[in-house]
Amino acid sequence: MSNGDPVIRIENLCKIYAGDFEALKDVSLDIMEGEIFALLGPNGAGKSTLINIVCGIVNKTSGRVLVNGYDNVEDFRQARTQIGLVPQELLTETFESVSSTTAFSRGLFGKSPDADHIEKVLRSLHLWDKRDNVILTLSGGMKRRVLIAKALAHEPKILFLDEPTAGVDVELRQDMWEIVRELRASGVTVILTTHYIEEAEQMADRIGVINHGEIILVEEKAKLMRELGKKQLFLELDDALEAIPETLLSYHLQFGASHSELIYDYDTRAEHTGITSLLGDLSLAGIRFHDVKTRQSSLEEIFVGLVKRQE
Amino acid sequence: MNWYGVRAIYRFEMARWGRTFGQSIVAPVISTSLYFVVFGAAIGSRITEVDGVSYGAFIVPGLIMLMLLTESISNASFGIYFPRYAGAIYELLSAPISSFEATIGYVGAAATKSIIIGLIILVTSNLFVDVTIMHPYWMIAFLFLTAITFSLFGFILGIWADNWEKLGVVPTLIVTPLTFLGGSFYSISMLPEFWQKVTLFNPVVYLISGFRWSFYENADVPVGLSLGITAGFLVACLVVIGWIFRTGYRLRA
Numbered sequence A: 001m002s003n004g005d006p007v008i009r010i011e012n013l014c015k016i017y018a019g020d021f022e023a024l025k026d027v028s029l030d031i032m033e034g035e036i037f038a039l040l041g042p043n044g045a046g047k048s049t050l051i052n053i054v055c056g057i058v059n060k061t062s063g064r065v066l067v068n069g070y071d072n073v074e075d076f077r078q079a080r081t082q083i084g085l086v087p088q089e090l091l092t093e094t095f096e097s098v099s100s101t102t103a104f105s106r107g108l109f110g111k112s113p114d115a116d117h118i119e120k121v122l123r124s125l126h127l128w129d130k131r132d133n134v135i136l137t138l139s140g141g142m143k144r145r146v147l148i149a150k151a152l153a154h155e156p157k158i159l160f161l162d163e164p165t166a167g168v169d170v171e172l173r174q175d176m177w178e179i180v181r182e183l184r185a186s187g188v189t190v191i192l193t194t195h196y197i198e199e200a201e202q203m204a205d206r207i208g209v210i211n212h213g214e215i216i217l218v219e220e221k222a223k224l225m226r227e228l229g230k231k232q233l234f235l236e237l238d239d240a241l242e243a244i245p246e247t248l249l250s251y252h253l254q255f256g257a258s259h260s261e262l263i264y265d266y267d268t269r270a271e272h273t274g275i276t277s278l279l280g281d282l283s284l285a286g287i288r289f290h291d292v293k294t295r296q297s298s299l300e301e302i303f304v305g306l307v308k309r310q311e
Numbered sequence B: 001m002n003w004y005g006v007r008a009i010y011r012f013e014m015a016r017w018g019r020t021f022g023q024s025i026v027a028p029v030i031s032t033s034l035y036f037v038v039f040g041a042a043i044g045s046r047i048t049e050v051d052g053v054s055y056g057a058f059i060v061p062g063l064i065m066l067m068l069l070t071e072s073i074s075n076a077s078f079g080i081y082f083p084r085y086a087g088a089i090y091e092l093l094s095a096p097i098s099s100f101e102a103t104i105g106y107v108g109a110a111a112t113k114s115i116i117i118g119l120i121i122l123v124t125s126n127l128f129v130d131v132t133i134m135h136p137y138w139m140i141a142f143l144f145l146t147a148i149t150f151s152l153f154g155f156i157l158g159i160w161a162d163n164w165e166k167l168g169v170v171p172t173l174i175v176t177p178l179t180f181l182g183g184s185f186y187s188i189s190m191l192p193e194f195w196q197k198v199t200l201f202n203p204v205v206y207l208i209s210g211f212r213w214s215f216y217e218n219a220d221v222p223v224g225l226s227l228g229i230t231a232g233f234l235v236a237c238l239v240v241i242g243w244i245f246r247t248g249y250r251l252r253a
């Protein structure tokens, strides 16, 4: 997937907004070519600030951003030509038609007119039927599609999606994921922010977590889920226990909602999960149970755990 | 140079104008006609001649300047203020287009519109009075120079304004009075000596005087001075715009 050099290199980026608010604190991050990178973090963490600095909408206070080796301020032309941005807010022109605003975006980014490409983009976003509609008359979800069409109009190599699925219905969300997958298949690097952990879990190759303007974790999604993704075994007991018997102390069992539920944490990838011997020892201790279930912690729990730990 | 980008902005702005084309054309034609009725017929019947030109014909250059200034400023300021207000400016800020190129697009479109309107007023005036143009090339030069300069000024205004009131206050409280007091409807020589001196601090005097010279060869101030002051104002606007884009003033957080 990645082949060496990062497409985006962020070095020691700091942002202090007017009024002395420190929104980014010494952020360094590499984005690899062709990956889908999900940036997670609570409201106000600095996700949009980071994206907007890379795209040239917000001035940095210090640090450096390189886009395929081009400084995003000094060589802004080379840097920005490669980038498409779908902003978080629905910020569109109002009285323009869908097709003219999309063609405008392409021109603005210095590309020669290409009706075929515009048609392809509008079709893929189910906007072709609406091409002559004035943006003002579109629904919120449609406007979001228009913003995506505008961002794709100039065939960017890198696409930033700032909360692309906020306030979007299930169908459009599915469409969006499909589009992102297609883009990745065609070699486009995608950086998205989201509050839907499920989205990151399904889509991303790598995940970064940002909180209070600091990147607190960057990890391959699969590895993250493996490393932090513990599994739990729930046992519903026939009779409630006073306390956990001494013979079972080595398993670090916990009580669940009541004393008739036991929880055992284990690692699916460990050589011995310890389940067999636990079950053996339970029956030796005369503890009987009538139901068993297992659960794997989601990325959401990992994420909440991380953010809490920082507080 | 990102010419496609310049063209995209220029076309976008012209299309915005095109949507309200009727209104954009009819309004100046009606107001020009009203000026002729009020100033030309009512006052003109008493003043008859100024510097050897009939009063009706005398006010034509001033009238065109008045419209040119108002239209340039309002078109250019609205063109950049509205995307800022609506947030669509993000796209311009993230595009591989330099400040210079963006300015050409926006200011070029605003200047084009006001030049078209200026020419329409000229044609309309001809229906009421006989207009002679002694120096057509100079006339065109002043027309372009003024349209571009005040479109630049409007562009700055549109970036500086952070609410609709500010956007409206400069044209109505500063530019329109300066234009009326700048000799649109009278010759400076008609004023008492003291006010003649005061008037020379009004930059619009130089614009109108130069422009009127290209029509009738009579001027309140030397033509070279007119040209110099207009060009100076143009350069000043360019410097301010350069600074705005370099620092991101009112554009980038």
Ligand SMILES: Nc1ncnc2c1ncn2[C@@H]1O[C@H](COP(=O)(O)OP(=O)(O)OP(=O)(O)O)[C@@H](O)[C@H]1O
Residues within 6 Å of the ligand: A017, A018, A019, A021, A023, A041, A042, A043, A044, A045, A046, A047, A048, A049, A050, A088, B253
């Ligand atoms: N223009 C601005 N001026 C001052 N402070 C700002 C500005 N923009 C953002 N901030 C502050 O910077 C911090 C980070 O904001 P940012 O928009 O980057 O957060 P975010 O992670 O995108 O949040 P969300 O999930 O709500 O979109 C916030 O505390 C916000 O109030």
Ligand SMILES: [Mg+2]
Residues within 6 Å of the ligand: A047, A048, A049, A088, A162
């Ligand atoms: Mg945000």
